[in-house]
Amino acid sequence: MNGAGTALDEARAALRARQGAGARYDADGAPHTELAWARAGTAFFARALAELSDADLSASSLLPGWDRRALIAHVGYNARALTRLCTWGRTGTECPMYASPRQRAAEIARGATLPARALRSLFAHSEVHLNVEWRDLPGPAWDASVVTAQGRTVPLRETAWMRTREVWVHAVDLGGGAGFRDIPPGLLDRLAADVLAAWERRGERPALTLAATDRDAPLAVAPGGGPSVTGTAADLTRWLTGRGARRLTCDHGELPRLPRWL
Missing domain, CATH: 1.20.120.450 (dinb family like domain)
Incomplete structure (x- = not known):
């Protein structure tokens, strides 16, 4: 029995060695x-x-x-x-x-x-x-x-x-x-912020207020005025990322031209 038990333990140890450390998990400091x-x-x-x-x-x-x-x-x-x-x-x-x-x-x-x-x-x-x-x-x-x-x-x-x-x-x-409507709300807002940040880094950010009808606060507010574009967060983000405008309205008439995103 002892010999059989030792052999089984050795086989299990060899299997663990082949399998490695087991399941992988993200480090505590990961995003x-x-x-x-x-x-x-x-x-x-x-x-x-x-x-x-x-x-x-x-x-x-x-x-x-x-x-x-x-x-x-x-x-x-x-x-x-x-x-x-x-x-x-x-x-x-x-x-x-x-x-x-x-x-x-x-x-x-x-x-x-x-x-x-x-x-x-x-x-x-x-x-x-x-x-x-x-x-x-x-x-x-x-x-x-x-x-x-x-x-x-x-x-x-x-x-x-x-x-x-x-x-x-x-x-x-x-x-x-x-469609953009399938993207989670928090991620939509982050995408919109990413576009604005890219414009800011390049010194190309237009004076623009983005009034999201399905948010409690605007996605962006233009300091000192500028056109205000209204629509759902999904439709605004689609437009910001250069994927076309749908169901958006602008208080200055036509939608302004936007810089590229990336």
Whole structure:
């Protein structure tokens, strides 16, 4: 009996060694809200993608100049790029998102030519890899400085928000029926704030009041006046992100032209 028990204990120990440390959990210092949004957005994009047939993938997306194939390739390779930033933050060795803008564009163009099954796998596998990297990051690594594709130096925790924007907004861009109305209220408000912050950094923010009919307070108030645009938070955010205007009214007549978001 003792010999059998010892052998069983040894077998269990060997199994634990093969399986590793077990379940992975985000570090205490991780950006938990943004990670939850990113993971929910990944599921949102996956559902939107699953509703499209293989033939549908070759149609135009709602994003001007992009077909669905290019958009899906972009979302997949974006996860790979953010994974490289995680490597940078974890190891301290510089590992940029892309070697150059040309390399990024070529990668997307090449990915858009993949067979439908491979294109779907690119999205699925790349998001799993990114999620594993996030789960394995120690707490202090989340505050390591990395550089985005736009040249901004940010803490690594920013990758969770960067991915959140990608998956939620591009799920709508697929044009399969998902809309800004499907985005959670808190995330909608954060997206609107992100657009305003991007304009502020570039010195392009227009004097504009955004009066959301389904919020207790405006999404933004223009100091010293300026046009006031009214609509639901979903419709206002759609417009701010450059996805077109629907059901909005402006007290100055026509809606003003907006700077680009990203």
